[in-house]
Amino acid sequence: MILPPAIFAAVAGLFFAGMHRENPDSLPTALKGQQAPTLELAPLADKPLLTDEALRNGDVKLVNFWASWCAPCRVEHPQLVELAKEGIEIHGINYKDKDDKALAFLSGLGDPYTLSGTDSSGRTGLDWGVYGVPETFVVDGEGRIVTRFAGPIISSVLENTIRPAIEEARGN
Numbered sequence: 001m002i003l004p005p006a007i008f009a010a011v012a013g014l015f016f017a018g019m020h021r022e023n024p025d026s027l028p029t030a031l032k033g034q035q036a037p038t039l040e041l042a043p044l045a046d047k048p049l050l051t052d053e054a055l056r057n058g059d060v061k062l063v064n065f066w067a068s069w070c071a072p073c074r075v076e077h078p079q080l081v082e083l084a085k086e087g088i089e090i091h092g093i094n095y096k097d098k099d100d101k102a103l104a105f106l107s108g109l110g111d112p113y114t115l116s117g118t119d120s121s122g123r124t125g126l127d128w129g130v131y132g133v134p135e136t137f138v139v140d141g142e143g144r145i146v147t148r149f150a151g152p153i154i155s156s157v158l159e160n161t162i163r164p165a166i167e168e169a170r171g172n
Contacts, residue, residue, distance in 0.1 A: 037127040041117025050115035056143035060169040061089040068105035076152035084112035138165040
């Protein structure tokens with residue numbers, strides 16, 4: 001007789017606590033503050049290949065995991081194109097996708113990526129802790145991960161998460 005109300009109260013308490021977390025949509029990364037994992041990427045056609053050395057070139061950059069089959073990737077793409085026009089270095093990792101479809105995606109929507117690579121097996125994504133696409137990492141000039149955002153970068157995410165992380169990575 002007491003067990004059902006007690007179970008309900010416990011579940012309601014967990015739900016209530018979950019609703020009042022600081023950011024219920026965030027998926028924290030265990031890699032924050034650590035060196036970015038090693039990249040094991042194949043070239044995406046003739047595009048310049050993203051390498052480990054490029055992650056440690058002294059410049060702040062974004063590393064964006066994406067795929068042509070990913071609808072949220074299409075939603076965030078205009079934000080990435082705009083950031084690239086502003087001079088933000090963005091590197092793209094095409095995740096579990098076919099090269100021809102990835103190239104058609106970039107041809108149709110624009111290519112914001114300075115360097116690219118393809119992760120057809122998903123091994124690099126696994127090493128980086130990627131849950132799905134899109135996911136974007138802000139990486140400082142020494143190759144340390146400053147933050148990660150899982151999901152499409154929309155204007156509010158750009159202003160409230162990505163830009164502040166870029167400033168943090170710059171040391172501002």
